[in-house]
Amino acid sequence: MFDGETIAVRGSTGTTYELTRRGSVYACTCPAWHKQRLPPAQRTCKHLRAHLGDDHEEARVGQTRVAAAHARAVRSAQLAPREPPELRAAREAAVRDAVARFPAVAERMRSVYGMPLPRHIAYAVGFWLGLTPAERDEAWAYLGCGLFGVTEWFEPDGLSRTPAVDERLHGRFRRDPPEFVTVFSGNSDGSHWGLWYDDPHELPRVIAHNWARDDAETGSCRPTLLASLRGRLAECAGQPDWTHAPRILAWLDRVHELELAAHSDERIGPPLPHTHHCLGGMDPRIDGASIPAEFADPAARRTRMAAYREDIPLVRTWLAEAERELAAGRPLRALLFGRELHWFDTDIVGAQLGEQFVDLTSRAYRCTGREPLADILLVHHRHRDMPCVDAYRPASDPPLVLAAGRNDTEELARLLASELDPAACDAALARARSRTAFDLLRPHVAPAAVAQRLATLIAELAQLRRYDLESSEHAALVDHLLAGDVAVGSAFAQAVIADLPELALRLADRVDLESRDGQGLLPLHRATQAGALEVVRRLLARGADPLARDAHDTTAIDRASDLWQDHRAESHALLALLRPAAPPPAPSTTLAAGDRVTHAKFGPGVVTTIEGTGDAAKLTIAFADATRTLLARFVRRAE
Known part of the structure; x- marks a missing residue:
């Protein structure tokens, strides 16, 4: 666009918007552009991106958003309590470790899911691992329970865990759509965040959220995990009940700057616009295909809901129509019905339509080249009755550890009489809950x-x-x-x-x-x-x-x-x-340039110049780390 130019564009709902350029400010009259909490020069929207191109807009606003994150990090650090140096070092080490583990975790993601993992997720992992136990205890209230799903692979022993079932089921709740891959756990009602893969061959463009034990509808959040978590934390940072919140917010803002820089470096496109016409939240997307009019009609939505409950024959006719469109190379209707029936999830639907809509939906995914999503759908439906969403087999403890855990001191004594693994003895001591068990184990650890x-x-x-x-x-x-x-x-x-x-x-x-x-x-x-x-x-x-x-x-x-x-x-x-008691005065008349003196805090030094007399004389003293000017009353002659 030329400076001063105005261009009219038509939005997805038929509304006409105006794009304008005034110097470095590219503006749009759409609500999305006006509601952004960014300076005008740092804003963009889907209409500007459609007209100017993602590369142009990413180059224009990507780094400015990193700069804005840096400014927020500086402000947060100024307002937060001062961190001890060892805590600061431990936090930074946590981020470095998470980033160092990223290549191995990304390879695991490709081998298990067949999908790429964005590098920016490593920084969100580093943020969480950099919190102290006390901070995590409090952060549960406003951030959630922490790493969950694929992000658990970043933990020190995460890649060595043994799955009891297909790993793609880990962190996958009963009504999660195939596009949703869990990365963070909330604190109640099955709240969880996930990467959203519209195209499983591309890096995900947005973080989605789902309340699995509430309405289980999926909604889009922000492009990165820390950006999605930050809003609630910023609200808590000023409240007296949350004593750790200012420090946690300052740490999040520091890492968010790095997270955004990684997101920009990977040149991930902007979040794609999603409608929410089908039951369950975010609609599936196919480029060039429009949502059928009956799905956009609220009355038809209620009709479908009633039919799923009471009129299975009518639902079969809808699926037959979707089958015909799929055969003609138009898979969107099949994906929409598949998503709704997957979300609706009643015994009647499962018993009478389960195999039909799962087969139809998986073929629709494959028709669009989204084989990894089809595979997730199939494995999910085979295991939808799992009692929990933990797909990993608990590690089998040695008999000695089990005996200590259940306080079976007779069995413990019998096992200790044989040759033992020192690591097993240490693990048993960590489980021991009685003085007798402690006394039995203590000679062996x-x-x-x-x-x-x-x-x-x-x-x-x-x-x-x-x-x-x-x-x-x-x-x-x-x-x-x-x-x-x-x-x-x-x-x-x-x-x-x-x-x-x-x-x-x-x-x-x-x-x-x-x-x-x-x-x-x-x-x-x-x-x-x-x-x-x-x-x-x-x-x-x-x-x-x-x-x-x-x-x-x-x-x-x-x-x-x-x-x-x-x-x-x-x-x-x-x-x-x-602070040591003040040393006796050393009158300047007894000191001269070149004399050695000592100070309680700065240690030994050498007098270089003297101004004045008595206790109030100003001494210029060369200490080991710097030259300082002090009053004579605060130093004494070195012995």
Whole structure:
């Protein structure tokens, strides 16, 4: 289009719209263009794409959307609580790992489904794997339960799972259409999101959603998974009930920027327009074919619904008409009836029409070159009465693990008398629920396994108390393990994280002050980061060094300072504990250029210049990392 040009186009409903260009702004008078929450220069619509071409529009707005996502990520990061460096590193590692696994997962997708997998889905997986357990516990309320369906292949052992039935059934609910491939689970009523494959030979252009245990109708969302999930999360980020939401939103926005860049790099076309005339939601699409008029008529929709319930002979006449059109090379009617009968799913329909409409629909898919969808339909109908949507066989546990799980101590003792696999003993300890079972297994496991079991028990204890459930048995097991010789580094970290102050104080008396937990934090750093004032006081009394540096090169004082943004009272109290008492004044008359001095935070340095006298003299000091100007009262002569 020329700058200043106006072009009239006709929409799919017959309405005439105007396309205009004013400099870098390409506009359309359709509602879709006007309702977009983007600057005018970043908007597009199906009419602009039809006139200018997908390549033109993707080149024009694709990168600007990435830039807009980057701006959102920056804003979210500014508003979110500051993340500890080890958490930031763990999040970024989760994304890298998910992207690194993508080639193997994409190959599995092609071998199982015969369909391509978009690379942008790896970033959505990395986002979820980068959340902490506490964040996932809360995110359940507004995002859902997490990875489900093909995205489970991204998990560390996902590709090694053994299917009990055809893998294409995993995550496929009873009324899901063949075009729907599950990638994420909601939190209730069978809510789930999936990639939508109009053409199984192309990368999917949109994410779809379905409430399997509600109306089971499928609706389209956004082109990527994180874009589809973001809206609900953004609403929760400002509510006081969702304490983790601001941090989760900031992390999602950071990864969404990467997700959009991957989507743009793959040059995936825009979402195709979908009508919703047939029962069950999104209509099947065939280029150049129009939905029959009777399907677009609401009254006819009600007529079909009644016929599926009560008038099977009439339905057979409709299927015969669809059969004739299919024989003439027009498969759309067959696909529409097939989709409706698949969704309607009553015993009568299944018993009297099942084989007929499934055969008709599968042939209609093959007529359009969509063989993978036909194969999904056939395998789905053979297994529609599966009791659940998990297609993988549970791993068979060794007898020792099973005995520990059911607390059969006699069988446990008998099995332990024979030669044993150390891994089986460790797994049995993780299942043990009684002091007797612990005592039987303890001589056969590594000390690290006992320490990990103690940490796990503490996490379970915190969860029970959080929901006011009976926890005395767990507390007794924790006491029993602590009565022996066990390393408590991981247990201490877990007690602090889970906000169990009494237990944290007990463990503070015996934790190794030089030990580092799984995230590289020393005990004092862990307690300081959690704002556990009394625990910090106990550790300092034992001789913990507030200037010691953890694996991320931060001191406990640094951790206390980081709390100031969101927890000012705790930060001030911790800093008062952690900062050494002010050193005695070093009058400038006793110091000269070249003298060596030391500072509580910056360490040793050399005086280069002096201005003034007394305690208020300004000293320019060259420290190991930088040159700073300080008052004389804050330093002392190095010994």
